[in-house]
Amino acid sequence: MSTAGTVHDFDVVIIGGGLHGCSAAYHLAQAKLKPVVLEKHVVARHASSASAGGVRRLGRDPAEIPLAVASIEMWHSMRDMLGDDGEFRATGQVRVAENAAELQKCEERAARVRALGYDHEVVIDRKELRRLVPQVAEHCVGGLHTARDGYAFPFKATTAFRLKAEELGAVVKEGTKVEAIERSGERWVVRTNHGQFRAPVLVNAAGAWGAEIARMVGDDPVEEPVALMMMVSGRMPHFLDPTVGCMGRKLSFKQMRAGTVVIGGGHVGTVDRETELTELDFRKLALSARTVSAVFPIMKDATLVRCWAGVEGFTPDDIPYIGPSKAAPNVFHSFGFCGHGFQLGPVVGSITAQLVTQGKTNLPIEPFRIDRFAGKDARVPAH
C-alpha cells in the first residue's frame, strides 16, 4: 500500500539515523518532545556502524576539546543513562612516538592542551609506554596517553541511543528517504518516499549527505564524502589493552575482548556519493598492514579476515558543522564529523536538544557554524 500521501506530525523531524540522529532523538525525547528519526536505510547503516569506535579525546582539534571532555563523562555514565553501555571500555588511548622528534611533538601538544586548561593528555616515557603497551616495537620512545578514553561497539552504542529514545516516545522510521523540504507557515514539511512529516523544528544529522539536506533549507556548506578503510584480524592471544595510534603515521589499532585486532587510521578508498558504494584500495591497506607490523612485531603473523570502508562527511577544516542554520528558522545541523564523530555523539545530541529547547547551549559551538566558509574558496583536502 502506498503511504506517499500520508502526513505525520511531530515536534522535531531528525534526518539521519546514525549515532548523531539517535543521540539527538534520545536527548529531545528526554526533554519531553516527540521526535521522529527518518533514515533512508536502517539505523547505523553508514559511518555509525562502519566506525572503529574509538572514544578519544586524545589529539582533538582545540575547538572540539570542550565537547570531547563533556562527552567522555557521558560515555562513563552511559549505562545509567541508557541502560546499556554500548560496550564502552575505558582502556585508555596511547599515541606512540617512534623517535625523539615525535616525542618532542608530544611534549608540545601536551603543553598546548594544558595552556587551554585541560590535563587529559599526558606525555609518557619509554618505560611507561612499555608498561601500558608491552608488545610495542623496541624503537618506540614514548608517547601521549589519555587514561579515561577507550572504545565502544559502534552499532551497539547507536542502537542503545535508538532504543532508549523509542522507550521515551521517539519514533524511528527506517527505509524513509528525505526527498524535499518545504516551509508551510510555522512548520517544516519533509517529503519522503513514505509520506510527509511535519514539525516546527528540523535536525539535520545526515552524515556524509548532510550538505545535501542543508542545501534544501538554503544553507551552503562545503562537505565531501570520504571512504575510510578498516581491517580486522583473526583472534590473537591477548596482548593489548589501550587503543593505539602513532604520532607520525596513519594508524589506529585496538584489540577487542574476543582477541580480534581492529586496524584503521585514515587510509581511504573511493566512494560514489549517489550509489553510496565504496571500493577498497588494497595498496593502501597493505601500507597500513606494514605500519602495524612495524609498531607491533607480534602482528607480523596475524591473519586479516575482513576489510571494509565506511562513508563519512569531511569538511575543509576537519571539524564538523554543529548548530543553527543561518538561512532558515528552527533548523539545527550536526554532520560532517570528519572521521572522529563517534566519541562526540553523546554530547552533540545533548547540544542539539539544548538548542531546540532553550535556544542556546553551555558549550562553545561557534567554531562549528554552518556558514564559516561562505565567500571563501574552501575545499576538502584530498585524503
Ligand SMILES: Cc1cc2nc3c(=O)[nH]c(=O)nc-3n(C[C@H](O)[C@H](O)[C@H](O)COP(=O)(O)OP(=O)(O)OC[C@H]3O[C@@H](n4cnc5c(N)ncnc54)[C@H](O)[C@@H]3O)c2cc1C
Ligand atoms: C571507518 C570509520 C572509522 C571511524 N572511526 C572513528 C573512531 O575511532 N572514533 C571516532 O570518534 N569516530 C570515528 N569515525 C567517525 C564516526 O563513526 C562518525 O563521525 C559518526 O558515526 C557519524 O555519525 P552520523 O550520525 O553523523 O553519520 P552516519 O552514521 O553516517 O548517519 C547518517 C545517516 O543519515 C542517513 N541519511 C542521509 N541522507 C538521508 C536522507 N536524505 N533521508 C534519510 N536518511 C538519510 C544515512 O543513511 C545515514 O544512516 C569513523 C568513521 C568511519 C567511517
